[in-house]
Amino acid sequence: MAVSVAAEWSAIANRYYRKQEIYRMAWHNVELSGHKVACARFGGMIAIIRDDTKIVRLRSEPARPKLLIFRSSGLLVASITWDRPGGRLIAMGWSDEEILHCVMQDGSVFRYDVHGKLLPDKVWFGQECWDQGIMECIIWGNGIVCLTEANAVFCIPDLGSPQFVKLTQLTLEDPPHCMAIIEPQHTVSGSVEVLLAVESTVMVVDGGSIQDQGTTIGPLGKMVASPNGSYVACFTHDGRLLVVTSDFSKTISEFDTQSALPPEQLIWCGMDSVLLYSDDSVLMVGPYGDWTKYTYDEPVVLIPECDGVRILSNTFMEFLQRVPDTTVSIFSIGSTSPGAMLYDAYDHFAKRNAKADESIRMVGSSIPDAVEACIDAAGQEFRMELQDTLMRAAVYGRTFCRRFSKTRIRETCKTLRILNGVRDPNVGIPLTLQQLKVLTLPVLIERLVNEHKHLLAIRMSEYMGLSPETVVVHWAGAMITAATSVPDPELCNLLLEKLKMYSVSYAAIAAHAYRNGRRTLAALLLEHEPRSSEQVPLLTSMGEEEKALGKAIKSGDTDLVYFTLFHLWQKKSPSEFTRAVQDKPLARNLFIAYARQNEPDVLKKFFASIGQLHRVGELLLWEAWAQSKNPVTRQGSPLQGPRIRLIEEAQRLFSHSKEHDFEAKACDEQARLLKIQHELEAKTGKAIFVDTSVSDTIRTCIVLKNHREAQRIRVEFKVVPDKRFYWLKILALAYIKDWDALEKFSKERRPPVGFKPFVEACLQEGQTSEALKYIQKLSDPEEKAEAYAQAGMAKEAAEVAAQAKDSEILGRLKLTFGQSTTAAALFDSIRDRLSLQGG
Structure with a gap:
């Protein structure tokens, strides 16, 4: 088995590459050569539309073109008759959120979800683009850059809030030979850098400034930046493939392709090699000038991924990647690595061969490394039988090293189960382990939800210990949208029956029902929402302000009461507002407290209206x-x-x-x-x-x-x-x-x-x-x-006091004079005289 695995590899210098068939495409009568094709990253959707710049035999197809959306396995998801205004379709591309963006010649951008639904938020590059017309366009994960026929560069840096900016206007006699970009996350400035091949040099447009790189490697027919933005692969006018640093100061490698015609596609395969597709072959050039060629008898489309390239043709989907180091160490011919020896030991053990004991002894103290290698190699495999064999070999090796964590094996098995589940042709997301790490599991679940794979998404969430609430809420929303003919009470009971086993936000589901015009259903669902903080805002948006006020008061949350009061105040007439709050002491007192400090005139009217x-x-x-x-x-x-x-x-x-x-x-x-x-x-x-x-x-x-x-x-x-x-x-x-x-x-x-x-x-x-x-x-x-x-x-x-014959007065008067000895003696003599008279 080890020999057959390695026999599929291609050697380029000291590295191995393998090309594996992932799917036999389920579509029929699709000819890629006559279509524009846009493929989403991370095994995402494929969008196809007839290319109106090419002569195509229509066969039995209608004269009006259709926009077709497929899964990576070729299963049709949506078919939309293309009747968009705006001139010729310049480019299509998928964003990170799997939204298809179609850029028209007049600068308008139409957006579609994975089901082919036209999204309402249309994007436009502005009047200047409309006047000049778009000539070339590049769409990346979160933005769009376009070049007009007047050599102006426009950009939408964030598709989440699509506001266009004009980067520059070039004063050129001829348009640039080609265009490439370095994505914002790889630039020092944090903004996209646009590379324009002009005559024999390259101009870099960054945030509105233009920098001439001063190179003489051109004219260039194609350019593409590496996945990390550090290098740029360039195809020159005389047929050379150059890899240079992103600032064009240093040439890393040079390869003569023996052809002056620019390739149809020029992309990177990971960080190690560059692929050139022309006519019927894909040429792979390694970092040291070594190369290999793959020949095809049908047109293909190359789809770059973070760890390789997907190759799409009329009949199949393949994945080309550098063979992982652990896989090489186990399956390369003649390997004596710990992982290879452990794999051989398990092979003997499975065949009940006594050589298993001798082989495992040869591994010795390197058993933990061997187990780790088998686990890692299993995670890199597409074939489930090979995954199973490698994981069994890891478990077999772990019996000889008790200190190896069980968690590592268990987590890898769970991850492989996730990967195998989404790789199924009916799901059609051929992710690798590295792609899953970059994409992350929550984003993968979100993609499944958007594709209405709710059951799989729920099972994956529960299996991996994630909350299924988001999935369940989306499923309920999809049910509400689809079940238009089901009466509200019946649909409410159906939803409650399915949702009772989950802790979900009924308010979120009710909000979706309200947005779809099902007010009664929204009200029924809201009765089951235990959180007043979720109930009250939706009730106010539905126009049920008085009911919302009652719920807010019942909750005892003064913030909610204030929220409802302000809404009532803005939406209702003064008399209606007064009627709503005058018999509710908490609401009335809170309103009075607020208005006393901020709106005294309003408070006057309120008191007058209630007769106070x-x-x-x-x-x-x-x-x-x-x-x-x-x-x-x-x-x-x-x-x-x-x-x-x-x-x-x-x-x-x-x-x-x-x-x-x-x-x-x-x-x-x-x-x-x-x-x-x-x-x-x-x-x-x-x-x-x-x-x-x-x-x-x-x-x-x-x-x-x-x-x-x-x-x-x-x-x-x-x-x-x-x-x-x-x-x-x-x-x-x-x-x-x-x-x-x-x-x-x-x-x-x-x-x-x-x-x-x-x-x-x-x-x-x-x-x-x-x-x-x-x-x-x-x-x-x-x-x-x-x-x-x-x-x-x-x-x-003293004389007056003596006349009064009151010794107590004399004592007080003595204190009045304080330290005066003369006054004190006077008062003492008079008091003594009065005492003698009294005696």
Whole structure:
């Protein structure tokens, strides 16, 4: 068996290559030579359409061309009559998401999914491309570059958000000989680099700048960058194949093809060799100038992959790759590597040959390496019988090295089962292990889902421990789209029966139903969604705002409640909004809290609509208070008018209810006070009245000697009793040191506050002589004594205290004088005398 495996290889220098048949194509009457062909990477779909630049015998085909989409095994997936406007089809190509992009001559780009459905988001390169016409186009995994007939270069760098940019406009007499690209992930700038062969040199367009590489290897008929972007393979006008560095500074290898005609295709096979397809042969040139040729009796299309090349013909699909090192070590003729010896040992063991023991002993301490080699070689194989033999050899070897991890064998078996499952012709995705690692398993499952291979995708997800939710949701969406004739309740029951064993988002399925016009089905499905965070947004988008609000309130999630409230606010009229929230305390309170800070006018209307006029009045007072913080307002500006009107309007609203009589009266008095204060500031030219109290206003008037206004304000508000008025006037007159007016005021009538305030006011201003006038009028001995003490007159204070015959007063007065020994002795002598008299 080892000899037969190695016999299929081709040697190029010290490396081996093998070409394996993957599929016999299931299609019929397909002639690739007369068609444009686009093949997706990673074993993806094949798109074919008749090439209108070639003369083709129509046979029984219709005159109108058709766009055909096949699996890699040749099974037809979709057939679409091609009637797209835009002139001639320039190029087709698949994106990383397996979206087919068809670039037309006028710059329009039509997009199709794997089922041939035209996607609605049409892409266009703009008016300039339409005017000039596209001459050449390159489509890579995530972008498009095109060259117009006027030598302008345009690019769509991201097909996820297809916005075109113009890179440059070349001033050339003749168009470039050929064009190639280096993808963004391989460039220093992170943007695509466009290589244009111009005369004998190469121009590099990068982000709008043009760089002449200064090389003289041209004119070039073909160029293609290596998979990692480090090298460029070039076919020259005299038939030489050159491999140069991507900056064209160094030539790595040179090979004379003996033909000046450019090949139909020039691509890389991995990183080791370059393939040239011309007429009936594929020439493979290795890194050291060694070569081999494969001859075909029918046209082929070369499809580059990360680890090799798929070769598509009318009848078969092949895969050409460098033989992996572990496979070479096991199956190369005469190999004595540990892996080869382990494989031989297992072969003897399977045949019940005693040489198995001798062979396994020869492996010795290298058994772990041998087991690893067999496992790795099994992962690289397409043939399941060879996979099985290699894995059995690995398991056989593992019995002799207990420390080798079981997980390694188990994971490889699981991966091989995945690969064999998708390689089946009915699935038609011929992935290798290396391609699967690059693509990743989640992306592979996503591709299966997009191709409606839901059962296989679910089984693979469960088998590999991944969540099948995405697959199940997509399946449900596909069922909803397809089952147009099934009534909503019946379809809902069918979906629930299938979905009950999975944890899925019913809201996502309901959203798909709603987008497909099945509102009732969406509502039925939403009832089974346990997460309010998923229910509420969809209900609002469906126009079920009040139901969504109820669900949000029930969840207790204030963010959801706010989300629904804002939606209601934007979509409903004020009356409808009010009706929706007024009987829901949580929603109402949250709305009030938000609107109080951000939308006071809206909140006023809301309170008015629900009959809470006093709450509107409160908001007006808050607004008036906010205006009082405005420095312009505080200076007595005309803004004072609007502020007063706010307070008056609040008073009017409070007056509608007897429960708020106090608030109404307070607002009325505040408005009247502000008017008076504003008038006073206007008369005096001093901004000292507004926003002070009635008492402070009266005191300020007295300080300014405007006694008439002070009296008017007192009479106007009737909130300043006689005692407070006397205190205010006494303090104000003392403050301005108008002692004559103060004395006159004391004599108008007997002061209701007594003469003690006169004394304190004078002493506070440091006028002891003025204070004596009023101390003498004090009738209470205790007050009189204390007044003398405050004035610093110890002898007089002691005499008054002696007359009162109260030793306690004497003790307090002594403390008043503190460290004064003379005063202390005086008070002690008087207290002693009183004590003797009492005894």
